Amino acid sequence: MALFGIADCNNFYVSCERSFQPRLEGRPVVVLSNNDGCAIARSSEAKALGVSMGAPWFKIRHLTETEGLVAVSSNYALYGDLSMRVMSILADQVPATEVYSIDECFLDLDNLAVPDLTEWLRGLRSRVRQWTGIPISIGVGPTKTLAKIANHLAKTSPKAGGVLDLSRRADWREIALKRTPVSDVWGIGWQWTGLCVMNGIRTAWDLHQADDGWVRAKMGTVGMRTVMELRGVAVHGLEAEAADRQSCCVSRSFGEATAEYGHVRDALVEYAAAAAGKLRRDGLLAGIVQVFAMTDRFRRDLPQYSGSASVTLSSPSASSREIIAAALKGLDRLWKEKFAYRKAGVILLDLVRPENVPRDLFSPPPEKPDSLMSALDRIESRFGRGGVRFGLARPDAPWRMRQAMRSPCWTTRWEDVPTARLE
């Protein structure tokens, strides 16, 4: 029988901020999305105040006065760096890992010869805590979906000590499934939750007993896989080899909506350059550049428009120049005057490795490494992002996002590295 673990960082973004700002310990804290728009991470104290995931900042702002709520703008450089540190500790200790997201990692526990798995995992947990300051919880089960449920319970039940193994006892599994609302099952979102509840399926246990024909008809093969996993049949394996991504998107909401072509163009130039840079870092080329721009969907009182256009490159490329040119061609195709644009983005599709670019008689010779691009990337890695830029967009352009409360990049910018003082 396969044995999966999942290690999940508790309130990850908040924990990252706390590991450098101990004053945040014990207080209700939220991390805000780009533009300081809504809460995307909450400490347990903030959750206890009733702050929900995605709560708009303007609706919870009053809690700063009444409850001592602290808000920080998101700082992805910090979170990405701490994530890497946590992941490498985990990878060091178990036979194989699959980094599933910035704060989650599946563990292959199949051939781990330890006398007491739960105790051993508690040790791993405190090591991560000690070396990074990040608290994690670990769930274990015969499938990924059951491991996720175990993790959830490990996090919420004080007795578990941060670790719960559901692989050994069927009776524990039954209790766990009965205690888990169907909405908490991995793979069941709000739409399917509604569907399930309407049909009397309220817990993970109910779903695991649901009729196959019904599940297939209503939730397709994807839903059926989830049900199989709840029954202990491992449908999803551990994917230790990270597959190449299939798309790459850079998009932002603007700090302020704008109807000016020049603003949207400047933003798209930056997004296209950023997307191309990501691609080069991953060693990939894009075949298609898609751009989109849209109005503010929350402003029902204003005319709405959402346009997109895709431009096929003559041959796959990761050159900022070519990708920017294609994005601007796309912008001209989708552009409509007199709309207040609130968000725009660039999506790169049909990604391939250079060695896999399909060729035929008429294709141009393979792209030579673009020396301008590699020079640019070197400058950027040495002097920081934004050192060299395409276009001349003003740093204070109105479309730029608001980030009033961002913490310093403690671990990734020399200027921001904290200094220790001996007193």
Added chain:
DNA sequence: TCTGGGGTCCTAGGACCC
């Protein structure tokens, strides 16, 4: 006044081919 960003996979329908 103020509501994020970046992904994956599956399905249905249409165009087109043999």
Added chain:
DNA sequence: TCTGGGGTCCTAGGACCC
């Protein structure tokens, strides 16, 4: 004009994840 089956590729949309 009518008649059939089967395949591929593409796109748009919808579900999910973090």
